[in-house]
Amino acid sequence: MSTVFVANRTAAEGGPATARASPAISILGALQRAGVVVRHDCGGKALCGTCRFRVLKGASALSPILPREGERLAAVGEEAAAGAFRLACQAHAFRDIEIELSL
């Protein structure tokens, strides 16, 4: 198990949050299980980009960017190649990470 730390939640959203993650579930799934609200308009199919997050720490602890995720990040204008942004519905954490949700 690893920890996903969400640094940018407002006080109204409950402040910074943590979620327990494992390689078997997406970051989106881990956050949802922890009660962290994440916009995910397409239901986790890498079609909308609304679940994207910026990686603050631990980019190397995430699963590789597969073509569908890379295409969606490019379509929404994020820096997929640099690994700075990821889709919560596609990325899986192998170790602790710190993120900011984009929406």
Ligand code: FES
């Ligand atoms: S939920 Fe739509 S891209 Fe992740």
